[in-house]
Amino acid sequence: RLPAYNRFGLVGHAFFAPGVLAFGDFDGYIDAAVSLDYEIIRNASVYLGYRQVRVDVDDAPGSDLRDSSPVIGLRLQF
Template sequence: MKASRISVMVLSLAAAPAFAGDVDLSLTNDSVKGQVNFFGTNNDLQLGTGYTYHEGSRHIGNVDFHAQGRTALGNLPTTAGIGIRSIFWEDDRVDGGAVGLGGYATVNIPRVPGLSLTGGLHYAPSILSFGDSDDMTSLELRGSYRVIRNAEVFAGYRYLNTELDSPFRGDVNLDEGVMAGMKIFF
């Protein structure tokens, strides 16, 4: 089962240049995540999908849909998006998911060409959660540096938390940690 999921992820990432705007690969100490976004930052909409494998056989998938546009934060050029992130997860004895509302912003720093800061936050209350999840919070913060025209490296922090519904009860960090990765633009 593990081999087939990894094979599907590898094939998806290999085919990404044919239909993607960018591919994002990141690692924490306990997880690896691949994300494909289908449109570039100049499009009015963004659609993406991702898969995270967390040590201990936890599988996390996401589908993102955002309206996005260019704006400014002070005098800093910014790309912002508002929309939904659907997250589905499976562990040994529990599974669940949620549809979180939220958004993201990427702020470019003109004084240091190639440097940008990104933050994203999505929250799903219990009404938008299903399975063993009672609510869900997804947070990601990163600093990126564009090494060449079509690739950047980044470091940051990822946090994905859910409250478990009865009979399990409790708070579970599905994925959390300092991360590093790279993003390739097509």
């Protein structure tokens, strides 16, 4: 949460898996996101952000599967 705005928060995450830990024919995996959220009640918030996912494939050098797009959602904690 941001100090002066107790209902607003800034959230970020990044996950990385090298080839030895990736599954199937994948050389690696990266998932990263950043979002701004607003707490509507004590254990629920809505968020708006951006996310990027990249998967490197063994058999096709130079080509990787990507998804990068804005995201919107509801986060519940219990």
